[in-house]
Amino acid sequence: MNPVSLLVFDALLLLSIVGLAWASLATSDIRRGVILFMAFGLVLAVAWGRLLAPDVALAEAAIGAGLSGALLLAAAHTQPRPLPPESTNTPRNHGAVGVVLRWAVTLLCTALAGTLAWALLHVFSSTPHDMLPGAISANLAASGVSNPVTAVLLNFRAYDTLLEMAVLLTAVLGIFTLGQANPGYQPAGPVFDGLVRWLVPVLILTAGYLLWVGAHAPGGAFQAGAMLAAAGVVLRLAGRTRIGLPEGFMLRLVMAAGVGLFLLVGLTLLILGRPFLGYPQAWAGTLILMIETAAMLSIAATLVLAFLGGRPEATGVKAAANRQCEEIPRC
Amino acid sequence: MINILSAILILAGVFFYLAGSIGLLRLPDLYSRLHALTKADNLGLGLLIAGLALHSQDLLIMLKLLLIWLAVLAASATSAHLIARQAHRQEKVS
Amino acid sequence: MLTTQVLYALAGCVIVALGLRGALLHASLLQRIVAINVMGAGVFLLLIAVAYRGPGLAPDPVPHALVLTGIVVAVSATALALALARRLHAEQGDD
Numbered sequence: 141m142n143p144v145s146l147l148v149f150d151a152l153l154l155l156s157i158v159g160l161a162w163a164s165l166a167t168s169d170i171r172r173g174v175i176l177f178m179a180f181g182l183v184l185a186v187a188w189g190r191l192l193a194p195d196v197a198l199a200e201a202a203i204g205a206g207l208s209g210a211l212l213l214a215a216a217h218t219q220p221r222p223l224p225p226e227s228t229n230t231p232r233n234h235g236a237v238g239v240v241l242r243w244a245v246t247l248l249c250t251a252l253a254g255t256l257a258w259a260l261l262h263v264f265s266s267t268p269h270d271m272l273p274g275a276i277s278a279n280l281a282a283s284g285v286s287n288p289v290t291a292v293l294l295n296f297r298a299y300d301t302l303l304e305m306a307v308l309l310t311a312v313l314g315i316f317t318l319g320q321a322n323p324g325y326q327p328a329g330p331v332f333d334g335l336v337r338w339l340v341p342v343l344i345l346t347a348g349y350l351l352w353v354g355a356h357a358p359g360g361a362f363q364a365g366a367m368l369a370a371a372g373v374v375l376r377l378a379g380r381t382r383i384g385l386p387e388g389f390m391l392r393l394v395m396a397a398g399v400g401l402f403l404l405v406g407l408t409l410l411i412l413g414r415p416f417l418g419y420p421q422a423w424a425g426t427l428i429l430m431i432e433t434a435a436m437l438s439i440a441a442t443l444v445l446a447f448l449g450g451r452p453e454a455t456g457v458k459a460a461a462n463r464q465c466e467e468i469p470r471c
Numbered sequence: 472m473i474n475i476l477s478a479i480l481i482l483a484g485v486f487f488y489l490a491g492s493i494g495l496l497r498l499p500d501l502y503s504r505l506h507a508l509t510k511a512d513n514l515g516l517g518l519l520i521a522g523l524a525l526h527s528q529d530l531l532i533m534l535k536l537l538l539i540w541l542a543v544l545a546a547s548a549t550s551a552h553l554i555a556r557q558a559h560r561q562e563k564v565s
Numbered sequence: 566m567l568t569t570q571v572l573y574a575l576a577g578c579v580i581v582a583l584g585l586r587g588a589l590l591h592a593s594l595l596q597r598i599v600a601i602n603v604m605g606a607g608v609f610l611l612l613i614a615v616a617y618r619g620p621g622l623a624p625d626p627v628p629h630a631l632v633l634t635g636i637v638v639a640v641s642a643t644a645l646a647l648a649l650a651r652r653l654h655a656e657q658g659d660d
Contacts, residue, residue: 150569154576161580161603170595177599184606191617192624207639215595215647246591253582260574273625288626304634311641318648336548362637384616435636446644
């Protein structure tokens with residue numbers, strides 16, 4: 141591969157990434173900013189591919205650009221358009237203090253960037269320590285999977301992933317306490333409905349494939365969970381009332397399944413005399429697949445609930461009976 | 472030989488993308504812009520994928536690329552329809 | 566010192582600075598949330614640039630795992646922030 145052409149490609153890619161980031165933050169129209177942010181996420185995914193990080197590229201395209209963009213766009217549409225002048229940051233006469241403050245903050249951020257760059261250049265020019273990648277490739281055969289990123293996520297650093305699942309659970313519980321879900325969308329017309337009819341099964345299949353293939357190729361629980369969440373979001377956007385989320389107790393079970401199964405496996409291993417989450421080598425692959433399945437369901441439920449924006453409105457016979465009970469005081 | 476053919480296909484795809492982008496920037500109203508974007512970009516993607524498929528010379532990769540093209544075709548057609556329908560409804564109201 | 570690494574890491578620094586500036590200066594809550602997401606993306610760019618070891622070698626998988634975790638945590642934090650913003654808007658009538 142010609143190094144000069146790679147350099148040109150890198151320069152163009154980075155220029156578009158930085159340009160998109162700047163443009164998304166420089167507009168006063170929030171909707172334009174969000175859409176530019178989605179484009180920024182997608183071009184960033186190309187950069188991940190260039191830097192030999194396909195797992196991260198999949199996750200960025202699905203979660204970072206897709207789901208984040210959907211969340212932000214749904215929120216941006218509740219803003220009135222156009223924005224009233226008081227809440228934009230278009231250049232206008234703040235007075236001297238306002239301008240000085242803006243310049244001070246800009247200087248501060250430039251200084252931060254400069255310090256970071258200096259520190260990084262210092263790190264890059266010193267001799268590289270290759271201990272960690274060497275240790276990982278030496279122990280990869282014993283980890284139960286052959287994809288190094290999956291091995292790091294679910295075996296070598298499984299504790300971090302457990303805590304991450306706990307963070308997801310906390311976030312969705314926080315969202316639950318803040319109110320009811322957003323009102324749904326109107327039922328889709330024939331074109332969108334036709335797309336949804338075949339897109340959702342394909343998404344579910346792809347999620348299953350990504351979960352399975354994550355053991356030996358780019359993929360894994362996070363990307364699979366994002367695919368399932370995308371199926372739920374698409375069903376929600378098409379105005380369906382049933383979007384694949386379980387209800388009541390089952391919903392709580394699915395939400396807690398990620399952390400729950402992780403803890404169960406860890407504590408069982410602890411009881412059996414092994415270190416916490418120290419899988420026995422013969423069982424490592426199976427345990428990782430089990431934990432990844434629970435994590436995928438949990439992540440999908442969390443992301444769909446995040447898109448819903450609050451406690452889901454209950455559907456079904458039992459819920460209708462409950463609603464009737466609320467209307468009659470003595471029930 | 473295959474490389475030259477695939478390069479030609481990729482360049483043709485890029486040309487169509489360029490045409491679609493110029494259409495997005497220069498055409499007067501929403502509907503003509505949607506038309507330019509959807510048609511040119513889908514054809515551009517198809518040519519790009521044909522070039523990449525030729526370059527890869529692996530049947531599985533060719534099939535995956537074809538699936539990608541079909542999925543993007545369906546998604547972009549549906550979203551163009553939704554955007555145009557919403558714009559039409561807002562015009563009728565105002 | 567790989568040219569690719571340096572280029573991508575510098576771009577990451579610039580994006581972090583852009584995001585921070587946006588988070589501090591924007592008036593609307595939603596724009597600040599977008600700015601924080603952009604800052605997060607800059608940090609991810611830094612991490613993955615550090616993990617890249619050249620076209621021949623496999624990259625270091627630990628920063629990749631960190632960034633994967635980071636992407637998922639960032640989206641859940643964004644969702645919580647948006648729910649908070651929505652509730653704030655409902656209670657106060659502004660943002």
